[in-house]
Amino acid sequence: MDINTNSLFAQMQSMSLQASGNKLPAVGGDMQGISGINAVNSTNSSSSDFGNILTDALKTVNELQQDTGAKKMAFELGDPNVSLGEVMIASSKSGVALDAAVQVRNKFVEAYKEIMSMPV
Template identity: 40%
Template sequence: MTDSITSVLSQIRAYQSQLGQATGIGGDVARSDAIQGLQGAIQAPGQAGAASGPSFSETLRGAINGVSAAQEKSGALQRAFELGEPGADLARVMVASQQSQVAFRATVEVRNRLVQAYQDVMNMPL
């Protein structure tokens, strides 16, 4: 199980680095709301008690919306490629497809972890 978790984490890091490179070169790929929301949630060490960051539910909602947007973008690029539009080449379609796939897998892994944590708490003896 730890190998699959390590694999998902490495895919997330690769996805983030691809986004960073893409925005640094041409600005073609915008950073997802999920990543921006997570960066906003990080606080400086002296601000540990500050309530200025988004709540957990807002961060989770932003991450899910980011995954949904990545899947919609991938689907739109696939349709454009199938219709033969000039701006949709195969490389862009495949990259968008892989990005949405990695984002979805990461979301499923987070969901599985939350369910497991809930089950662990519910099975604790009183």
């Protein structure tokens, strides 16, 4: 089984753009009509968008963790403006966000391993 990597890569890019809402015409198996510069530019823009989304998600998880720590500390010090309910809700939110981030990481690792084990 001979897999043309350029064709596979172009199909993956097309599916990625379609999933994000940008429609591109289907790319044939032989990369005709696509210059190398256009293919590289579309790859860089979609990967930078994905990188930005991932970075923003991790920043949000970090902010939730820091907010939870601050609320816990304020409650422990006796701040009357922070209730136990607020602390528990913040703790639950940060726990769920961290669990989701770990699951996303695990899926990425699985996908990477699967791709790396594919015969070329």
